[in-house]
Amino acid sequence: MIEIVNVSSNWAIGKKGQLLLHLPPDMQYFRETTRGKTCIMGSTTLESFPHMAPLKDRKNIVLIDDEKKIRPESLAAAAADKAAGRTTELVYVPSLQAALDAVKDTPKDEVFVIGGASIYRLFLPYCDTCLVTHNDYPSEGADTFYPDLLSSGEWKLSYEGEEQAYEGVTYRFCRYERLQ
Numbered sequence: 001m002i003e004i005v006n007v008s009s010n011w012a013i014g015k016k017g018q019l020l021l022h023l024p025p026d027m028q029y030f031r032e033t034t035r036g037k038t039c040i041m042g043s044t045t046l047e048s049f050p051h052m053a054p055l056k057d058r059k060n061i062v063l064i065d066d067e068k069k070i071r072p073e074s075l076a077a078a079a080a081d082k083a084a085g086r087t088t089e090l091v092y093v094p095s096l097q098a099a100l101d102a103v104k105d106t107p108k109d110e111v112f113v114i115g116g117a118s119i120y121r122l123f124l125p126y127c128d129t130c131l132v133t134h135n136d137y138p139s140e141g142a143d144t145f146y147p148d149l150l151s152s153g154e155w156k157l158s159y160e161g162e163e164q165a166y167e168g169v170t171y172r173f174c175r176y177e178r179l180q
């Protein structure tokens with residue numbers, strides 16, 4: 001499985017339940033990379049999406065501790081997508097094991113772990129690749145962080161894209177692989 005994340009300085013990823021930074025070229029990269037694939041996420045991340053709608057044309061597997069927290073808005077959005085002929089699916093699972101069971105017949109390189117912080121940490125031991133977009137946006141006020149992959153000694157930076165800029169924020173697309 002593959003984790004995909006956008007990190008600001010200090011590996012910060014979120015603030016008050018929302019992304020720290022909306023970076024359109026990274027959103028486009030995320031859409032192109034995950035379209036047609038399976039995405040695993042936590043309930044907070046689903047709730048952070050516009051109208052709490054699942055990602056279109058992807059299988060959304062959402063971890064939730066308490067099924068009373070399932071949002072009708074999310075179910076309605078998935079149903080509307082289906083009715084419109086899209087391939088959007090929304091599946092709630094109650095545990096790590098249930099999520100792993102749900103993807104057991106899916107090729108591992110077609111399963112993306114898309115956050116948030118608790119889900120990244122939970123699934124990291126099952127992943128061999130992390131697609132990390134590093135940006136230099138300041139992380140003041142951030143309350144959620146991605147693990148610093150290089151400090152663990154378990155990962156190597158296998159690809160570092162060229163530095164690019166968007167409205168004053170510099171960023172690069174990077175890839176980390178688990179050391180064997």
Ligand SMILES: NC(=O)c1ccc[n+]([C@@H]2O[C@H](COP(=O)([O-])OP(=O)(O)OC[C@H]3O[C@@H](n4cnc5c(N)ncnc54)[C@H](OP(=O)(O)O)[C@@H]3O)[C@@H](O)[C@H]2O)c1
Pocket residue numbers: 004005006007012013014015016017018019020041042043044045046048063064065066069093094095096114115116117118119120122144
């Ligand atoms: N920068 C990025 O690339 C990126 C990507 C994604 C998210 N984010 C940010 O990350 C933040 C959200 O992260 P988060 O850690 O607060 O929330 P999260 O991981 O999205 O969701 C946490 C929720 O998932 C459910 N959950 C977690 N572990 C579970 C388990 N083992 N079994 C069953 N359910 C489980 C629980 O849902 P219930 O309590 O509802 O039952 C829990 O409250 C937001 O700020 C978001 O914008 C950033």
